Amino acid sequence: QVRLVESGGGLVQAGGSLRLTCAASGKIFSINGMGWYRQAPGKQRQLVAAVTRGGSTNYAHSVKGRFTISGDTAKTTVWLQMNSLKPEDTAVYYCRAPDLNSDYYYWGQGTQVTVSS
Numbered sequence: 001q002v003r004l005v006e007s008g009g010g011l012v013q014a015g016g017s018l019r020l021t022c023a024a025s026g027k028i029f030s031i032n033g034m035g036w037y038r039q040a041p042g043k044q045r046q047l048v049a050a051v052t053r054g055g056s057t058n059y060a061h062s063v064k065g066r067f068t069i070s071g072d073t074a075k076t077t078v079w080l081q082m083n084s085l086k087p088e089d090t091a092v093y094y095c096r097a098p099d100l101n102s103d104y105y106y107w108g109q110g111t112q113v114t115v116s117s
Contacts (some may be wrong), residue, residue: 002026002106003032005093009111012085016115020080022095022108029098031106034078036069036092038113045094049080063089085115 008020035050035058047067049059057069066085071078076098078095095108 006108006111022078032100040091065082
């Protein structure tokens with residue numbers, strides 16, 4: 001089992017920055033990288049950014065150049081640095097980790113990010 005805990009959300013003005021943290025514990029050797037997803041009210045959950053165990057990254061087009069995903073060498077923590085935030089970035093941000101040996105995904109409980117105009 002893997003447990004993911006997010007932190008770092010909050011209220012920020014447009015143009016500001018936030019840094020989200022996702023800490024993984026448990027059988028971390030069984031996950032293949034980690035990623036951030038977000039869900040705004042009335043919308044589907046969507047990928048924001050992800051990083052594989054090998055260090056490859058993937059970003060949603062809407063956040064490229066503004067957000068940066070990074071992880072520690074122990075593969076236990078992933079950060080999402082969010083700069084130049086926009087009101088449309090307002091959402092609950094979730095950490096997700098795919099299981100290495102199945103189609104199962106672990107999810108965190110989410111952290112609210114609110115960007116005021």
